[in-house]
Amino acid sequence: RMDYYQKYIKGIRTPLFKKNTFCGNILADASSVMLTDKYKSIINTHIAHCSSVWLCPVCSSIIQSKRADDVQRAIDWAKGISYIKNKLTGELEPVANDNDYQVVMITFTASHNVKMSLIEFGEKLQKAYVMMMKNIRKSRKKYEIGYIKGVEFTHSYRNGWHKHYHVILILKKECDIDSYFATIKNSWETACVKNGLLDSSNEKAVFDFREHSVDLIRSAEEISNYVNKSSKEWTLADEMSKSVLKIGHNNEHRTPFQILLDIATTKDKKQRYKDIDVFVEYMLYTYGLHQQDWSNGLKDAVGIRELSDEEIIEEHEDT
Numbered sequence: 001r002m003d004y005y006q007k008y009i010k011g012i013r014t015p016l017f018k019k020n021t022f023c024g025n026i027l028a029d030a031s032s033v034m035l036t037d038k039y040k041s042i043i044n045t046h047i048a049h050c051s052s053v054w055l056c057p058v059c060s061s062i063i064q065s066k067r068a069d070d071v072q073r074a075i076d077w078a079k080g081i082s083y084i085k086n087k088l089t090g091e092l093e094p095v096a097n098d099n100d101y102q103v104v105m106i107t108f109t110a111s112h113n114v115k116m117s118l119i120e121f122g123e124k125l126q127k128a129y130v131m132m133m134k135n136i137r138k139s140r141k142k143y144e145i146g147y148i149k150g151v152e153f154t155h156s157y158r159n160g161w162h163k164h165y166h167v168i169l170i171l172k173k174e175c176d177i178d179s180y181f182a183t184i185k186n187s188w189e190t191a192c193v194k195n196g197l198l199d200s201s202n203e204k205a206v207f208d209f210r211e212h213s214v215d216l217i218r219s220a221e222e223i224s225n226y227v228n229k230s231s232k233e234w235t236l237a238d239e240m241s242k243s244v245l246k247i248g249h250n251n252e253h254r255t256p257f258q259i260l261l262d263i264a265t266t267k268d269k270k271q272r273y274k275d276i277d278v279f280v281e282y283m284l285y286t287y288g289l290h291q292q293d294w295s296n297g298l299k300d301a302v303g304i305r306e307l308s309d310e311e312i313i314e315e316h317e318d319t
Contacts (some may be wrong), residue, residue: 008119008284015287023050023059051310054286057257059313066312067292070304071148071168074294077302078145078170084303101145102171106181106218108188109164110197111209118153118161118285121197125163128191135187143175146298152292155278156253159309180217188214225299256282 009015028046035042046162050056051284053063076094076127078101089162108129133140148168155161171177189209198209254262256279263275299306307315 005280005284007162008117008120008281009285010285015284017055017287019048019050020052020055022048023052023056024048036293049313051308051313053291053309054256054289055283057260059309060257062316063309063312064291064305066316070302071146071292072298073304074148074170074298074302075103076166082195082303099172102173102175102177103168104171104177105166105168106183106184107166107215107217108213109162110192110213111205112160112162114158114160116160118163118281121161122163122285124195124197125165128188128195128197129165131191132184132187135191136183137286139183143171143180144295145170145172146301148295148298149293151289152255153216153282153286154255155259155282156251158252162253163254177216177218185210185214195297293295 006014025048027048031047032045032046033042049059050065051059053060076083077097078099080097080099081094082097084095085091086093090208107126108124110121110128147170150166151163152163152166153163171180189198189206192209192213193200198213199205259275259279259282263272263279266272266275
């Protein structure tokens with residue numbers, strides 16, 4: 001089977017995913033069941049965690065909740081609220097700052113089809129994004145305070161893998177959002193043409209691209225019409241960070257964890273093997289990939305400690 005999947009592997013080394021296969025096992029002779037003093041919740045001790053944001057629903061939910069909190073703090077910081085730790089309680093408390101920036105979110109994607117592998121579409125999309133960012137660097141320097149970029153995936157058997165970026169931009173107050181978005185949109189189209197993601201001679205393809213490939217959301221309130229809601233109001237920070245909690249917009253388009261659930265529950269063996277092939281392709285592509293990236297210096301400005309996925313899991317276990 002590994003010969004079959006070789007075409008999906010980036011580089012020459014085949015990932016082994018040993019940590020993922022051991023996740024959930026007991027690390028000692030026994031696992032104690034304990035009641036936390038602060039939260040009065042019941043936990044198991046000495047349990048292994050893989051710290052995988054892409055492949056593990058358990059670890060991913062912990063990591064992405066922390067990432068969403070960080071994103072919300074960045075949005076608050078941009079709007080004039082910082083957080084400092086109370087020396088007595090250890091809790092974060094809000095304090096006013098002098099910031100009065102604009103916050104928007106832009107979603108980037110491009111046309112794709114079932115004949116394109118995830119590695120082919122994913123690499124082209126990344127090259128187009130890098131090219132666009134370089135092409136608008138003068139405007140970025142003029143208007144941007146910082147950005148946070150998140151990446152997500154869905155899949156359908158009709159159109160294949162759909163990789164897309166959510167990018168939160170923190171902009172200076174004097175930035176004309178409509179004008180700046182037009183610059184970004186034009187640059188994105190040019191970059192996608194140059195990287196083989198859009199045929200500029202195909203009028204219908206160009207029309208569809210301009211309608212669906214790039215989308216602007218101006219505020220956290222607008223996000224509620226864009227995604228499904230969880231038990232609480234879905235925020236801009238959740239949209240950026242909590243792909244583990246999201247579901248596809250219809251039965252045809254599935255998130256990776258929906259595919260994983262179907263693999264575990266379907267009674268159709270043929271369908272199960274098809275889904276396994278799809279999920280293994282995703283496993284191999286996302287190996288070593290960042291789920292979220294911040295612009296240089298933004299975390300320091302907001303006052304957020306840089307933590308790896310492994311450190312977030314360890315901190316959660318300590319709590």
